[in-house]
Amino acid sequence: MPQRRGRPGYDQEQVIAAAVDLFNRHGYDATSMGMLAERLGISKSAIYHHVPGKEQLLEHALDRALLELEGVxxxxxxxxxxxxxxxxxxxRATVGVLIDELPNVTLLLRLRGNTPLERRALDRRRAFDHEVAALVEASAEAGALRGDLQPRVVTRLVFGMINSIIEWYRPDGPLRREEIADSVVAIAFDGLRSRPA
Amino acid sequence: MPQRRGRPGYDQEQVIAAAVDLFNRHGYDATSMGMLAERLGISKSAIYHHVPGKEQLLEHALDRALLELEGVxxxxxxxxxxxxxxxxxxxRATVGVLIDELPNVTLLLRLRGNTPLERRALDRRRAFDHEVAALVEASAEAGALRGDLQPRVVTRLVFGMINSIIEWYRPDGPLRREEIADSVVAIAFDGLRSRPA
Structure with missing residues (x-):
C-alpha cells in the first residue's frame, strides 16, 4: 500500500530539505515552523508528524554536513x-562534499554559535580544521610543502578558497565539480604562475 | 571652543563605526536606531543630529569600502x-583594504541585495570583480599565468581566499597585514609545493 495520504505527500528528507532552504534564505532565527508549513502547503501538525521541532531540523542538517566532512x-x-x-x-574531497551537500554545508558555514547546538557543531567544524592544519604542518615538515608560510594561515586561506564555493557555485551552472576541485588543487599546490614544462 | 556638549560627545565617524559594528553583529534589518542610541548612551534625537537615518549609515559604510577597493x-x-x-x-592591496577597512568590507561582503541601495553596492562590487577577472585573463594570455584554468573560476577562488580574511582575522591577534598579504600572493602565484631553489 502506498504511504501517501491524499494531500501532497512528503517524506522526512523533503521536509528537512525545505527547512534548510528556508534557514539559508531567511536565517534560522527568522524561520518559523509556520513558514515551513506554508512552503510545503501542509498544516503545522502535519510537519510535526515528520519531525519533533525546528531545532531537530537544524541538528539533522548540520550533522549530515559534519558527518560528510569528517568522512573525508x-x-x-x-x-x-x-x-x-x-x-x-x-x-579535493572537501570540494566534493561542499558541492554535494551545498545547502547543509552553507548552513554550517554561516553558523554564529548562538545556542549550545550551534556551538557543538562549530566545535566539530573546528576539530576538522585542526586536523587539516596538522596535515599541512606535517607536509611542510616532510619537505613536500614550502616551509616559509605558517600552517594555520595556509589552512585558513586554502579553506577560505574552498568555502567560497558556497557563495558562487550554482548547481544548474556550467561548471562541473571535478573542474572546481582540479582548480582548487592546482592553485593550492602549484599556484597560477606559468612554468616551463 | 570645544564642540562637546557635556553628554558623551561623538563625532560622525564614531556614530558610523558603532552602527557598522551593530549591523555586522545583528544584521542590518535587525538593527534599529534605538539600539544604536542605547549602544552610544545618547538619545535617538542626538543621533539624528549626526546622521539623517539608518540607510545613510549603511550607504556611508558601503561607499567607503567600495571607494577603497576601487582605489586599488x-x-x-x-x-x-x-x-x-x-x-x-x-x-596584495586588496588584502590591505580588507584588513584596514574590516568592518565596512565585512558589511559589503555579507550584503544580500534586498534594497536598491544594496543592489547598487553589489553592482559596484561586481564591477571590481570583473576588472580583476580581466586582469587574470590578460595575464594568462600574456603567458605569465598558466592557461589551463578558467579566469573566472580562478578569480572567484583567489578572492574567496582573500575574502575569508573577514571571517578569521582578529585586529588584536599576532598576524601582521603584510604577513597575510605575502601568504596570499605566495599561494596564488606559486602554490604550497616546495620547489628546488
Missing amino acids: LTHPAAQERSVDQRLEYVL | LTHPAAQERSVDQRLEYVL
Whole structure:
C-alpha cells in the first residue's frame, strides 16, 4: 500500500530539505515552523508528524554536513600514502562534499554559535580544521610543502578558497565539480604562475 | 571652543563605526536606531543630529569600502608594469583594504541585495570583480599565468581566499597585514609545493 495520504505527500528528507532552504534564505532565527508549513502547503501538525521541532531540523542538517566532512578525514585515501597526497585528497574531497551537500554545508558555514547546538557543531567544524592544519604542518615538515608560510594561515586561506564555493557555485551552472576541485588543487599546490614544462 | 556638549560627545565617524559594528553583529534589518542610541548612551534625537537615518549609515559604510577597493584598481601600480605584476599588486592591496577597512568590507561582503541601495553596492562590487577577472585573463594570455584554468573560476577562488580574511582575522591577534598579504600572493602565484631553489 502506498504511504501517501491524499494531500501532497512528503517524506522526512523533503521536509528537512525545505527547512534548510528556508534557514539559508531567511536565517534560522527568522524561520518559523509556520513558514515551513506554508512552503510545503501542509498544516503545522502535519510537519510535526515528520519531525519533533525546528531545532531537530537544524541538528539533522548540520550533522549530515559534519558527518560528510569528517568522512573525508577518515577515508582510507586520507590515511594512506604520503602526507601531501593525503592533503591533496582532503582538499579535493572537501570540494566534493561542499558541492554535494551545498545547502547543509552553507548552513554550517554561516553558523554564529548562538545556542549550545550551534556551538557543538562549530566545535566539530573546528576539530576538522585542526586536523587539516596538522596535515599541512606535517607536509611542510616532510619537505613536500614550502616551509616559509605558517600552517594555520595556509589552512585558513586554502579553506577560505574552498568555502567560497558556497557563495558562487550554482548547481544548474556550467561548471562541473571535478573542474572546481582540479582548480582548487592546482592553485593550492602549484599556484597560477606559468612554468616551463 | 570645544564642540562637546557635556553628554558623551561623538563625532560622525564614531556614530558610523558603532552602527557598522551593530549591523555586522545583528544584521542590518535587525538593527534599529534605538539600539544604536542605547549602544552610544545618547538619545535617538542626538543621533539624528549626526546622521539623517539608518540607510545613510549603511550607504556611508558601503561607499567607503567600495571607494577603497576601487582605489586599488586605479592606483598607478595597478596601471603600469606587466599584467601579472599588476595582478600581484591588486591582490596584495586588496588584502590591505580588507584588513584596514574590516568592518565596512565585512558589511559589503555579507550584503544580500534586498534594497536598491544594496543592489547598487553589489553592482559596484561586481564591477571590481570583473576588472580583476580581466586582469587574470590578460595575464594568462600574456603567458605569465598558466592557461589551463578558467579566469573566472580562478578569480572567484583567489578572492574567496582573500575574502575569508573577514571571517578569521582578529585586529588584536599576532598576524601582521603584510604577513597575510605575502601568504596570499605566495599561494596564488606559486602554490604550497616546495620547489628546488
